[in-house]
Amino acid sequence: MKLLVDKRRFPLNPELFLRRAGFALIRDRQNNAFSFVRRLSTGFYPRFHLYLDDLGAKIALNLHLDQKKASYDGSARHSGEYDGDLVVQEMARLEALLLPDSVESVNGSLLTKMGHGGYDEEEEPGKKPNFWQRLFS
Numbered sequence: 001m002k003l004l005v006d007k008r009r010f011p012l013n014p015e016l017f018l019r020r021a022g023f024a025l026i027r028d029r030q031n032n033a034f035s036f037v038r039r040l041s042t043g044f045y046p047r048f049h050l051y052l053d054d055l056g057a058k059i060a061l062n063l064h065l066d067q068k069k070a071s072y073d074g075s076a077r078h079s080g081e082y083d084g085d086l087v088v089q090e091m092a093r094l095e096a097l098l099l100p101d102s103v104e105s106v107n108g109s110l111l112t113k114m115g116h117g118g119y120d121e122e123e124e125p126g127k128k129p130n131f132w133q134r135l136f137s
Contacts, residue, residue: 001087003061009098014052014059021097023050037066038090045069048090049080063091 010017015025023036038048045068053060065081081087 001063001083001091003063003091003095004055004058005061005095005098006058006101009101010059011097011099017097018050018052021094023048048087061091061094063087063094065090 007014012020018036019025021038023038025034026037027034036050036052038050040046040048045066047066049064049066051060051062053062065084065087067081
């Protein structure tokens with residue numbers, strides 16, 4: 001599944017954005033190409049596999065789900081899913097983490113959107129401030 005995104009919608013550079021979204025950078029030793037993966041379990045597979053292509057004013061996110069490692073020696077083919085429910089959900093998750101189309105109307109922080117909580121959450125009445133709230137207040 002492919003998604004074209006305007007570069008201005010990335011809150012950070014695309015590589016750092018993907019790392020904060022849970023993806024790790026990997027290098028294919030055969031053709032020296034870089035891509036990103038996000039594991040779904042403790043093993044190497046299944047995993048989301050994402051290629052990032054710079055197209056000038058836009059970035060192409062090309063995502064698929066690797067089900068297993070290549071079955072045959074010397075072959076790069078594997079059991080990949082390019083448009084299933086999990087792929088659609090993951091692409092929707094990534095798109096939700098991007099800035100809105102109108103960059104000027106950004107409300108809230110990237111950390112909060114990514115589920116890290118933090119400094120711009122409202123304090124509940126009667127609740128003691130946590131370490132970070134005390135540190136930055």
